[in-house]
Amino acid sequence: MAETIRIETPFTEEKSRKLHVGDSVLITGTIISARDAAHKRMCEALARGEKLPVDWTDQMVYYLGPTPAKPGDPIGSCGPTTSGRMDAYTPTMLAQGIKGMIGKGSRAPEVIEAMKKYGVTYFAAVGGAAALIAKSVKKYEVLAYPDLGPEAVARLTVVDFPAIVVIDCEGNNFYEIGQKPYRTLKL
């Protein structure tokens, strides 16, 4: 694996275009969590011509619904959820200025096309490493939709949040590249 790259937010298109598939990164700054119900709500608001409660320009979205924080902790366990469930909403959301997405699992072709168009990078965090990932989160502030509980839109202040570039701005896809050398099965 290549050397670890440190990234600071805001995450601009310029920063995004410098990254390549397979890069291991540590993210410091703020990232914004949103998942199924919040995506549905935001896209419905946009369809009605309303303004979103969050300015997504140069932001990173993290597909997350954490466990409740124990007393004294900023957040509970907080690993990534499956990104593919957000695919239906993603091209619309990328048009709002998001430049980085953090989640796990493969993406739809139309998402990858939108990533190329807007210069967006997709990062994977390790699925199920939720207690470990929590160590890199210093602050958790709900920004919108508090009624959604763990699905609320929230700002996470992170230091050295570990992730890997799995689809870059050119559409190179680590989920395909990474599996091929180890596929010995004859289908």
Added chain:
Amino acid sequence: MREIDAKQITEAVAKLCKDAAYYLPDDVYEALKRGRETEKSPVGCVVLDQIIKNAEIAKAEDRPYCQDTGMTIVFLEVGQDLHITGGLLEDAVNAGIAKGYTEGYLRKSVVSEPLFNRKNTGNNTPGVIYTKIVPGDKLNITVSLKGFGSENKSGIKMLVPADGVEGVKKAVLEIILHASCNPCPPMVVGVGIGGTMDRAALLSKKALLRPTNVRNAKPEYAKLEEELLDLINQTGIGPQLGGTTSALAVNIEWGPTHIAGLPVAVTICCHADRHKHCEL
């Protein structure tokens, strides 16, 4: 007749929920470490290192291993000579789930209705409860926390007898290849063969309760478990980003079926094959 108070059941279920969320079964932890030793992909090794470290942090600090603390599946074996007093059995179990998820800072992930009004119930109830009446006067409770990243990738195939062993292998592999990197591999794969469609699905859930290092008691099924594991580990799926450790185990449970049928259900579990058991 032996009596047991419903409150005891509630307390037991609450503890099982918390323990399952924090403490990965030892056999799964050991299987992850063995996977790390043999993994050929450098990125796969990085992923497995994080997963192993995560298990250690969760256990040492009583933290949920994964933020998806699952839908709660509860398997009850009620001795027919046991009398439950002070409340209804299912109410006691659901009270235990609510207590465990609240006290344990676990995520509440259940909506009361699936399609038109997906409102979170706020305490992870109701659980999915399976009750079996057995001989004796004991109550055996097994709690399994089923995450939905992997549940969404599970599947069922209604094969016919002529499909045979090769058909079963093909069906399982199709489901696994379709799941690919998404269910948080390395997976634990539960397979249910036989029964009706619903029975096969239940058998595949029960299969996940068996330790990953214990093979089916019937040699032909044990051999099929090993062959399927070998095939799955040749898919390249690996620990999420490609590699050789795609699954930690394949557990098969089987049951009698109809002369015309060969149902095969596959419940995919992520590496967090979380379940705990107690006897009251």
